Amino acid sequence: MRILVTGASGYVGYAVGRRLIADGHEVTGLVRRADRPLPRGVRPVIADLLDPFGLDSTLHETYDGVCHLAARTRVRESFTDPLGFFTANVQGTINLLGALPTVRPDGSPAPAPAVVYGSTAAVYGTPERQPVPETETPSPTSPYGASKLAAEQVIRFHARTGAIGAIVLRTFNVAGSVDGRPDPDETRLIPKALAVAAGRAPHLTINGDGAAVREYLHVDDLASAYARALEAARPGTDRVYNVGSGTGTSVREVIRTVEEVTGRPVPTRHDPPQPEPPLLVADCTAVRRDLGWRPERSGLSEMIADSWAALSPEAG
Structure with a gap:
């Protein structure tokens, strides 16, 4: 075609x-x-x-x-x-x-x-x-x-x-x-958490308590x-x-998985909750x-791992 x-x-x-x-x-x-x-x-x-x-x-x-x-x-x-x-x-x-x-x-x-x-x-x-x-x-x-x-x-x-x-x-x-091209939009959760793990940002801001569930x-x-x-x-x-x-995953689970995959901490700061759905699957x-x-290929650990490998030369 x-x-x-x-x-x-x-x-x-x-x-x-x-x-x-x-x-x-x-x-x-x-x-x-x-x-x-x-x-x-x-x-x-x-x-x-x-x-x-x-x-x-x-x-x-x-x-x-x-x-x-x-x-x-x-x-x-x-x-x-x-x-x-x-x-x-x-x-x-x-x-x-x-x-x-x-x-x-x-x-x-x-x-x-x-x-x-x-x-x-x-x-x-x-x-x-x-x-x-x-x-x-x-x-x-x-x-x-x-x-x-x-x-x-x-x-x-x-x-x-x-x-x-x-x-x-x-x-x-x-x-x-794919091809070493992770999501470049650090307004989104996984790219921002990885940026924090890579030392490019001091902390990850979370709206609410991190219990909101999304899928990836x-x-x-x-x-x-x-x-x-x-x-x-x-x-x-x-x-x-x-x-x-x-498959739903909470914000807290995403952060924990980023820390496990990268072997680095992801410091967080909590802001007041926003008017967003608590669950969206x-x-x-x-x-x-x-x-x-x-x-x-949509297991959370795999998605985070290949994004991290693409993002950080130190991750390999």
């Missing part, structure tokens, strides 16, 4: 492009700057999703599939810049869908591509049911979550015109490393879900799947049943 990956130099986008190349696909990575590293074999295309005219002039080829991963993702930052998040995540999606070629260079109609969209558990807000099923009514509590839900709806309604086939993958928390999925396992979804999407149809390990029954997908 000929596949376009947006956000191909990002943490998840890189892993997805790498997996697709390994599976034998022809992959184009859409990035905003020429100096961003891409997996070996991924052909770069320089464009900005917020420049529709530039997109139209850049995306000449037809694609069998699109993995749309370019987005702004920091929840707390979205509260200070909601317009920016909606512009990037919703308008960027609209511009991408509008720029996908509908005819081949010879003038014949192009087939409807499979579009796999990287969404988030943040669309659920504070769900009532745990583990969270896809049938839970979305009720985002942040501009980030609301913008991702709006982009989901754009993609799903567009699919119902027959222009594309769409699968939305709602991801919970991603960790681990290896980035390479997530990449394999994208590969499965590309094969499963059909023109004129749209589906939504949760993608996660289904995915029900992944549907994606396992329909796509035959299973996580293979």
Whole structure:
């Protein structure tokens, strides 16, 4: 398949492009700057999703599939810049869908591509049911979550015109490393705990008592879900799947595992609790049943160990 990956130099986008190349696909990575590293074999295309005219002039080829991963993702930052998040995540999606070629260079109609969209558990807000099923009514509590839900709806309604086939993958928390590339976002728990263990930060700040439970999925396992979804999407149809390990882990357990794996202390400081769900775990029954997908590398110790090896030369 000929596949376009947006956000191909990002943490998840890189892993997805790498997996697709390994599976034998022809992959184009859409990035905003020429100096961003891409997996070996991924052909770069320089464009900005917020420049529709530039997109139209850049995306000449037809694609069998699109993995749309370019987005702004920091929840707390979205509260200070909601317009920016909606512009990037919703308008960027609209511009991408509008720029996908509908005819081949010879003038014949192009087939409807499979579009796999990287969404988030943040669309659920504070769900009532745990583990969270896809049938839970979305009720985002942040501009980030609301913008991702709006982009989901754009993609799903567009699919119902027959222009594309769409699968939305709602991801919970991603960790681990491929090709020595750990998650660079130290606003997230595991990267920040590892930064403290490496001596790059004096302490880890915890909101509340550390009892909040989340789940973590290896980035390479997530990449394999994208590969499965590309094969499963059909023109004129749209589906939504949760993608996660289904195993909950408390903040305290994550810190303890980081200390065990690295052999170094992770000093902590406690701030008042934030209005966040005490438990957030995915029900992944549907994606396992329909796509035959299973996580293979998502044990907490393994995810932390390969992130640590990528982060710190001393860890080897």
